[in-house]
Amino acid sequence: MEIKAATVMEAWRDAIKLILSEGRVFTDDESRESCELLNLTVMVENPSSAVDAVRAMRAYRKWIYPSEDELANIVLNKDALPNYDYLYGQRIFDYDHALNQVDEYVIPLLQQRPNTRRAVVTLLNPLRDMRIGKKNFPSISVISFRVIEQRLCVTVFIRTSGFFTGWPANVYQMSKLQEYVAHALALPRGTLTTISLSAHLHMDTLDDVEAVLGKGVGKRGK
């Protein structure tokens, strides 16, 4: 299934409605009842609008949502900060302490071959992640950068995406990374697309969905 929207807020609302109307309800391996839609594609035309979704979540006082600074830092900082089990930034900019995938590969590659389809970044590390019983496992798996009509477009492959709490943060993080690469290439930003293998919502958060995104968004059924 696919959603296209001008802004992140629109895409977010539409995606949640779609998950609740088309998804199946099941109990996940943390024993929470969830509603899940497989292989959901969401394309946003204006990725800079991602900050609005983060601010909407931070304005909701029931919990503490990560700050814009911390979200950006996590994806752009290459240092392995020990407070986090893994760091997207470290995997992107210092993969296995061996490769800066963006500065040493994606940017020079796109500068030389703007039409390439090889400008991808991998975040999964099978040697570290694929252990049964491991507590944390990265959700963002692959990021693809394409230059289309002189704009830098990004597609992100997400293993599992909690669409209420996780997706706005992931989109904001990817928009910051897109901004970083676009700036290096001296290109404007194009679309930002997420492909979520499991796009889901926890059923016990539907009241919160309504509180943040408005009445009717968190209602299950067609």
Next chain:
Amino acid sequence: MHALETAVLEAFKQDPAKRYTTTELVHLVFKEEYAAINRLINSADKKEQRAGYGRKAKLHRKLLYHVNKLVERAILKEEGVHGKGEKLLALALEEGELVIQERKQRIVIAKPSSVTTQIDGYEQEGLIRKFRPESWLTKQNSVLLDADAFPSLAALQERLQQVLPAVNDVVAIHGFETLVERSPPEALEAFLHYLALDAHDYDVRVALLISLAGDGDGHVLAVAKLLLERGWIKHLTPVFSITPRILNKKEASFTQLLGLFAEHRVKLHLKNSAIFSPPVYFGRAGAYSLTPEEWAYYREDIKGKADGCLVGQIAVAVDLDRFFKERGTPAAFREMLLTTAHAFFEVEERRRRYSADLSMIAPGTGEGAKDFFRAGKHYIRLWNYEWEADYPLAELLGSTQEELDRFCQAQETIFKSCGLPIRFAVGLSTSFGKFDQDFFTERRYRKTVVASLKDLQTKEMTAYLHARERLFKVFKGADRLRFFFARSIPQEEILQVARYLLRAYDLPSFTFDFHGKTGELKLSAFLEEE
């Protein structure tokens, strides 16, 4: 800028709010040289000792020359004197960012303003107190090091040099008996001497967690003797693990141990490892422990990858007596504790920004560094609660802890879903008077004075001990139960009391206090004894 001046500024960079004595700075700047000098000072050879003192004085003079230059440039300031006329030095900057640019060198020191949180209102009302708030952004309350990870005392000593400056309450050394058994007595004595000095200089305690299960009773007794006779016990606090079976097997050694502590009129901490395997130990703020689940996780997933783990992060104390007199409802209590958990989380967000400083305590930068941080928790410590009304209190605390756990789990889940896999936990525990003597309300302590085993077998005492069992469960082992002994009690009777407590109750730990005072104890007297 001279390398020594840079090194001094690096020390302030780690903890911009701290005031350092010159001795502390000498320790930090000349780590290796200072360790070598201490070995000389601790030597049995008088000539070597003199040489050691001479070199120590020289190091002080050398450092002072450069410190004075930093004072002249208004980068540092003198903030008074400590002890026998030692200078106390602080950053001249009150808050903000200090940038020192020298040719190719640039040093930036950020001195944060005091941490404001959602609980400041409660603090103004005198209901809550932060533990050492000046280092909330830069230090941890407590770290546990695993003796198994260190091949020698020297390796442990080197690691402690890294850990002690980054902790503001207590460092525990688990399995200390293994080091005791495999180290020559002279080396062990020098190590303990040096450790006591360091603990004093850094104003922290070191808990030596010693199991009595092994065969090295003689060595353990020798260590206990050293700690007591040299007065190092003030900074180095042993906690002995024992079970009813071990007690039966080693009655003679245990009796000697009791005798030593009774003779010196010092507290003896005992942990019953038959019913509680995680470590339990004590700092100035209160008791620390890992839960059985955290301990299992440490043993299965962290041990071997990291040389220990973080146990305590930051803490506050709540004066329950004042709270229930002024606010009075369980609902208000829950609200205050949840607000505190919120505040901890917000501070933790700021602490992650300072994680370069906080991660100083991690072993290296690899996977082990991450593992080191996986068991830490923030503590809400409680002061002045009435035992007579204890059962409803235990229920209230238990259900409040469940709410705190739910909040922590929700925060972890939200952050994980955002690509920020963090650990966040808040635990309840008891507070000690030394947390902040000026803050707490004065109260009369229920002092359990034991003159014979029969004193523990009364109906009232049985109910009290069962209530304490429940509290231990709520505090997940992080509690302290003290028994004061009348001076007249024979050693054989104390042994019977120990045997009875180990067998009859689910008490993870208990403390025998041999100060021997009698009657009701006022807080002021109690604190003097602490």
